Amino acid sequence: MKRATPIALITAGLLGSAPVLASEQELRQEIDNLKQQNQTIMERLNATSEMIESNRSAGGASPVNIGGYGELHYNNLSNNLAGGDDKEMLDFHRFVLFFGYEYTDDIRFFSELEVEHAYSGESKPGAVELEQAYVEFDLNNKTSAKGGLFLVPVGILNETHEPPTFYGVERNPVENKIVPTTWWTSGAELTGRFGQGFSYNLGLHEGLATSAADDFAVRDGRQKSAKATASDLATTARIKYTGMPGLELAATFQHQSDMTQDGTDNAGSANLIEAHAIYTKGAFGLRALYATWDLDGSGPAAIGADEQTGWFIEPSYKLTNKFGVFARHNVWDNQAGNSTDTEFTQTDVGFNYWPHEDVVIKMDYQTQDAPAGENEYDGFNVGIGYQF
């Protein structure tokens, strides 16, 4: 039942019971009392609002940050290799949770824990991986330092790989096989900014540990900070320019003094050079990346792994805010130093549909051209991804 307000009662009194009420002076007194009450109510309402607002303002924001992303993939790929297995599978490829804690305005912790392929354990297809866990210190407005386990500052996807941020159901093969994304290490890194749009990273961290058994492929050398051999560390330096809307230009150089970590005398130091450009103007987008490794030693040279190179170019166009199409041409070769054909190429075309800015549905079609004797997959992929 709706309650009559004091004002309504007064009004009713004025209209219907005027003869009963006392003098005009009493009425004025009553109105003054109501005004006073109204003022008190407003003061209390404002005080309540201010208290609520102060609790959620920057200074009172929760120091705990939680987030995550994930992606489910359906692959329907035919293998052109005689006797090779097709790939028709549903895979919850990644389930990732972020957890961060802000100790002070200048000191924070960040972590990323991932379950790959949904089910891990002995003889199971998946894995539980700690991909980031570091403490970062702001040294001043332009410089910060981190120590712990972090993603190497290289390539486009290695640091930013939430599914709604890139085209293609699967991450591009060039960054996968050459960079090699996702690539995390333990160590220390300094990050700084200068000018209007320049930034740099300088890190000292665990190196790769490849071997002849893995054809010195860089991806197989990731130690993932799991009892990683640290006899020969790696140094990474990146410079990046983002001083113009829609444009990113970046280049990374990395040096490793021993790619095998064990003093194998037929393999030695290695250098990585990676450069990429991203340009977005209105609905049009373009990404291009080039990466190359130079490995010393007779071991890698004997099988052509002394040079491992790849590149891709990816134009895209957003037909609406929620729907974009893309094409990508990828070329990579983990034994580019030999004279035989060991080069892979892959062309993808497809679309992303974002029903929400943090949710994406993807589909693409891929065609591969692989060296003789290697798996060569053609077909389509469908995926759904999210971040929060």
Next chain:
Amino acid sequence: MKFTIQLVFIFCAGLLSLPASGEVHQKPEAFLQQVFENQIPDPEMLWITGELRDTAEQILQHKPTSLRTRYWQSDQRTAWILEEIGKEQPITVGIVISDDRIETVKVLIFRESRGWEVKYPFFTNQFKQAKLDSELELNTDIDGITGATLSVRALTKLSRLALYFHQHVTHKS
């Protein structure tokens, strides 16, 4: 041993820099003084309730976290100081609107560890003269910053929200 020396060098290079301080680019009071040339009008309060709240939720893609917001008005010109979280921390932004078009967008306090480029004029100048279309979107493209998607998104949302609030307080009968 040489790596230990390198490690020490990296940290010393940073520690030799200036002492740490917050990223307050301009205090809100200073922003208002600049906007209104030291004649700041009394603040007014807009309660975000009813349809206003529904539309704000549509723009922000989440429920508004404030019950109300202050604004400063002089004729058909309004100034707003709003906050939105980019990835983890709130970004405080000053927005001035004149005749239904954005006059100024300025990042006043930036607390995120990434996306720092949004504070520079080369980015915020894109918002100048933008207005709302019938879908409550900006009528101009805002080119983003790679790796700073969430900060870019936060500023874009706040600009749309300020334009919508401005329309509400200046067009009401």
